Amino acid sequence: MCDRLGQCPGGKRGPLTGPNPTDRGKSGSKIHLITDRNGLPLSLGISGANMHDSQGLEPLVRGIPPIRSRRGPRRRRPAKLHADKGYDYDHLRRWLRERGIRHRIARRGIESSTRLGRHRWVVERTVSWLAGCRRLHRRYERKAEHFLAFVGIASALIGYRQLTK
Secondary structure, rough: OOOOOOOOOOOOOOOOOOOOOOOOOOEEEEEEEEEEOOOEEEEEEEOOOOOHHHHHHHHHHHOOEEEEOOOOOOOOOOOOEEEOOOOOOOHHHHHHHHHOOOEEOOOOOOOOOOHHHHHHHHHHHHHHHHHOOOOHHOOOOOHHHHHHHHHHHHHHHHHHHOOOO
């Protein structure tokens, strides 16, 4: 029996939560993010904490909006994508190649993560900016749409702060 808002009693967390493998199995959410070189968020997504990162790459790349350039038509996809070892799968490399996106993904067991760190720190900085928002540090909302809306508001504030500098 659910109430008029669609919330059922006993439901601790809402959809898109899962047992966190690094936090004693507590329910949690994960924020997926693609940024440009300056750290401006281009595409956002959320999932359960137990979902692997590689499963969230395709929806994120599809969700990148067209970017206006000074000359020519709008760019609908990035020219190059840097990713860490969590995305080292042949089907993802093939998928990016089919769309004309050059990729730089660290290989598991072959390359060290330090070489990719020159580019990855930009994303880590943006994630830390998002974590600075109290509302996102711990998920208070039961509905995934509300949590995603707060992530979008926080990323808009990050973009505003970066563009007004």
